[in-house]
Amino acid sequence: MSSRRSRSRQSGSSRITDEQISDLVSKLQDLLPEARLRGNDRVPSSRVLQETCSYIRSLHREVDDLSERLSELLATSDMSTAQAAVIRSLLM
């Protein structure tokens, strides 16, 4: 959906600009946890992508661990305590 001349080689995609890619990569870089530690420039795109992949993997692992923990907790608690807990956690 580019406003510039869309010379589409593939279906629906126009010319991908360097600026577009570097914008998106820097946006990803901002999301990474280490973004605050190092200066946000001069990080090669391949490094950003690599860190993004490992960050996503670690987030998946956290979700798995939390699922385990939640399944144990839910087994021993009834629904009313769960509801009260959710309401409390949402208000925080």
Added chain:
Amino acid sequence: MISIGAGSSSSSSSSSAGVRMGGAKRRGKPGGAAAAAGSAAAAGPAQTKWRSGTQERIYGRRLLDALRATRSGAPHPQPRPRAVKDAADSALALTARGQSRWSRAILLAGAATCRRRVLVKAGGKIRRHPRPQARAAAAAAKAAAAASAGEPPVLRERKVKDRLRVLGRLVPGCRKLQAPDLLEETADYVAALEMQVKAMRALADALAAAQLSSNRQQAAGDDEADMER
């Protein structure tokens, strides 16, 4: 299997109007279940969208509904961790309101496990084993097109290409996506995952705290009963 209560869907449609960021970009892909307000999520504030308290509250409510559904099937044995994770992921995809490719992929995958035969016969769109010839032909076409379309130099690097491919496998439903779309989906997905982790951790902590206090109350009650005898 996620049960979408009528109550939860109506509340989310009224609160999401405030959360929706006005976006100029609108992908031409068919909208998901909720294209009601018309404006797709903007490319920029993926972070702000997912880090808002409103989104976390919506997600928490959905998560609870989904978790309740897992227990209704088997109340006594504990819900399998896999079932909890699937419930959490589906709740996350629902909270995304089908605006992103990864969320639609999760919702489709959830539906597929229930009605796999019907879906496969209907369109054959769910391909689990991409055919190697098709992939090679597509790669060749892409290389030729990229060379002639003046692809930005960074995308021609071997490392970048490899890592983009790995990324495409990590984000649901984005295996065949081109770089700009893939990077956008990734940004949204990472922000959403962070919110999911935060919400699940808060729920687990709150549940643990509630259990501790109820155990303490129970113990105190037992002590009182003993003393009265």
